[in-house]
Amino acid sequence: MRKGIKAVTLAVLFSLFLLTAVSVHPFGRPPETGMDDYFILNGQEQTGCNNIVTSVVFDYRGIDTLIEAAVLFAAVMGVFMVFGRDVNGW
């Protein structure tokens, strides 16, 4: 009885979430903003990279990359705190 109620609730919630996710905009065609045309038209001339993805990641949105590198550093620190008994100095 409990497993039946759990299964029905899960199915209803899953179908509601799926309906919301599909009906926001047509699947496969994201809405256009003004930034896409600016990056494609001016990206190669201003930054000098042939790869627009790298120029967006490291030049136009460089602070996000800085935060991501800091998160990787914090993850390494966390692993050291759990496993670092045998490292000399601890």
Place this chain on the structure above:
Amino acid sequence: MDGKGSSRIVRNVTCMLSVPVMVFGLYVVLHGHLTPGGGFAGGAVMATFIALFMVSFGKDISRRLDSGPFSVSESLALLAFVGIALLGIQVTFFSNFLANSGLLFGLTVPFGTNPGFLGTGGVTPLMNLAVGLEVFSGLSLILIVMFRSGGDGDNA
């Protein structure tokens, strides 16, 4: 995972494979502004060699890998990343002050499709190198520290 490691053939092939794997990872990092890749993917490719080394040489030799140089290089690479970002502080925090100028990586790119020239890109190849070294050192540190400590499971 017993302590002996694999046979002599596997150890020799691992030593011979060290050069192509590290050179390929450095290629992916260094050409990040021309071909797909960049700092994070290239650093992860370089870190898979440490995993291959630890699998083929066994527990007795891999416990003696020192974690000191990896820790120092990870911190220095992250400091270099922030330092390069602070060098162009006259305009803004992350400004690309080397692009389209005459200095180190400052050739101008011809418009449209072209075979890639390595001297272009401005600050992005230097930042790719810093992030690639940081990711390689960080992932190698995780693998070394996890392999060394912990209970002697003797499973698998």
Place this chain on the structure above:
Amino acid sequence: MIFEIVLPVALTGVIISAAAALKFRDMMASVVLLCAMSLFMAASFYILQAPDVAIAEASIGAGISTAVYVIAVSKTGRREDEKGD
């Protein structure tokens, strides 16, 4: 042709290997199935014309993440208990 035939195969491979990783009681089989899921994911990223993400997913998911899981499973128990959850 590629968008109609190869892309649904890769996405179905992701779902099937991810669902099968929950089913086994031997942890090494689950780790191998997670590595296969990462490989199918990298293939579908490549078909959807995103090569940077495909290289990053293939090298990190199928290389480093699988190695960390194998080290963790080999140091603790390999079989999941019968009545544990």
